[in-house]
Amino acid sequence: MTSTPETAVLGSLTEALASVLSCSREVIELAVCTMVAGGHLLLEDVPGVGKTTLARAMARGVGGTSKRIQFTPDMLPGDLTGVSVYQQSTGRFEFHPGPLFANIVIADEINRANPKTQSAMLEAMAEGQISVDGDTYPLPDPYMVIATQNPIELEGTYALPEAQLDRFMTCASFGYPTADAESAMVANDHTDSPLAHLERVCSAEDIARLRAQAGRVRVARPIADYIVALVASTRRWEGVRYGASPRGSLGLAAMARSRAMTLGRDFVLVDDVQAVAVPVLAHRLVLDHGGYGTGVMERSRALVADIVSATPAPRVANV
Template identity: 50%
Template sequence: MTALTAGPRELEYVAQATGAICDSIETVIEGKRDVIELAVTVLLAEGHLLVEDVPGVGKTMLAKSLAKAIGSKSRRIQFTPDLLPSDVTGVSIYRPELREFEFKPGAVFTNVVIGDEINRASPKTQSALLECMEERQVTADGVTHPLEPPFIVVATQNPIEMEGTYPLPEAQRDRFMARVSMGYPAPAAEMDMLEHHAGRDPLGQLAPASDAATVQAMIQIAQAVYAADAIKDYVVQIVRATRETPLLRLGASPRAALHLLRAAKARAAIGGRGHVLPDDVQSLAAAVLAHRLLPSTDGSIARRSALDVVGDLLQQVPVPQARAVV
């Protein structure tokens, strides 16, 4: 499928295909449909996902399930303090018989990069991902090597263990389109997990619901979804509000505005719609913006987290009228 438009047939196809991908992932990650849909939204928006939560709630399993459900290549990188940048991006090795250097690709040369416990690597190693995530390429010894699309980094980190960790710098966090917390499953979902997963590996039973070429075509369709000027202005006003509130000392970047619009387009495509609604922007604002924001002293005193501030700003920024977006 190579369509570049967002016509009714194409959008119906995207809705059905993404629904099948989510259903496939849900056979492994039970009771977390909203988290799964956000991961697929980030995939179609050509973004990267940061999964942050306590151990044992399925962060790495979500990344593995996404890779297998879309039938694409994946590589897992276990981030540790002794991991080198060349382990991530690759290294040039001298071949005496040829009298020249040969580039050996690193773990990022795949479709889905699973970065496990990313904050356990040194800042130098973390920074090796910056070019990959933003420009989808690796530069080594003056030579640029493009990464094969689709390409997504799904990184996990544990927010409560501080010993032996290196917090992600602002530049790194800004390159993640969205952050999501898995949360504990509901009692019914946890019972189903014990019933169906205790004696077997659920990932081994997961059947691919798509392939890399189809995902890339769906990405192009999502990019063609229409966003009215009123919607774009709404995104800009939300982002600007994060920079002006005294509760934050670091607001959202222009990249954040771009990520929010792209994610909203992908959410509309998954819903089978050819245009973005304010609801798409509102439903994604917290996941896309909160991890980029830093509370100010006033915000800390008022006990307002970044998520709280985003929620407050969504209540304050005027919503576009329906006639302006249809």
């Protein structure tokens, strides 16, 4: 790894998060890369494994503003976007922003909300703005949604629409902690919150600068062709009804750029693309036999891994 100012900041953030979280370092690195790539992250797993803690730790480590939304079946779209309230004193409607107006939005158990409320987040996630009563309001920059969801087989959950899943750049699963990690959690002093000693590592302005820098990381034409070939394969692979959209190609390129920058390079290698292909593409697939939940996601991840193994990779010299 080449040391650069960017790698120093991102390395410090990763180390700070790893010091207070019990999840795997791979998940932490994926979360940091997703933030730098300008995307949104979906954390999917059973309750109680630390999904919300990771989201809160990210918000604290980055600084800026953060809001947490606990999704429930009776939540309405206005509970997220905000509402216009008539002010008698002025004779005008005044907009009161909702919790979507923050640099990092923690959408906790997003699949407990009804589909109408879930869809209210589409504009925010895709365009960085929301529309209320005919007026459009820009959201803070940088803007990131870190959502958690429980497996769809659990009672009181709704499947996220495919259009909304496509807005998440990456999807990760924690899995249960190792026995050693879980023993350490049990033995730790619980007088303080796990995040009590986590200090801010960088600012929202730093993240905006890093995002701009990541966008300038070079993707050679053979690498771009390889990304398109991987995504195209998801559309015709056996067992897949609908493959990844062009947004998947753009997300794969953005995550490959982000990973390259965290490793101190200003160009993308095949390794960068292959390392992020599963978390970028798996949640975008609709399988032939349908269904939702942990088992389906595991099959999707296995299919993407097979596609990566079967797709010839270009030989590109460092540029």
